[in-house]
Amino acid sequence: MQIERIQFQMHGDSRGALIALEQERNVPFKIRRVYYLFGTKGGVHRGQHAHRHLSQLAVTLRGSVTFLLDDGSGPVHVVLDDPAQGLLLQRMVWHEMYDFSEDCVLMVLADHLYDPADYITDYDEFLREIDGGLRVEGMAACPGR
Secondary structure (H helix, E strand, O other): OOOOEEEOOEEEEOOEEEEOOOEOOOEOOOOOEEEEEEOOOOOOOEEEEEEOOOOEEEEEEEOOEEEEEEOOOOOEEEEEOOOOEEEEEOOOOEEEEEOOOOOOEEEEEEOOOOOHHHEEOOHHHHHHHHHOOOOOOOOOOOOOO
16 A cells, blocks of 8 residues: 655744645645544544545644554554644545544545545445445455455
8 A cells, every 4th residue: 555645845934834735736636625633532543434535635733643544455554743744545545543642633634525425434345345346546455355
């Protein structure tokens, strides 16, 4: 599975730092929705789903979080802890977030508006859709799961 991190250009001086996020420049899609998570309690797992059509860019504005990502070829764990770097979450990738630091603020930019029909919330159903040919081109499937 290919993990794509996007390094943002940081501007700053003795007064502080600034990062601009611009659609179709350092955000590789048109931004249709922005949301953020904060105050996540210890031991909590968030996400636990995949999207059929939605792509997202996750940025930790503060603190850290670990992502479990799976495109059907097996899980990969990625720590996101740098506000100058984003993690691209492509469609048809199962993702879970866990191990949130107490101060974590996770911002997510999405290329579609919220649509509950786009969510796959059952991991076995996700694997069936991947194995059934409804996967994104280039994503590996795991036969026999």
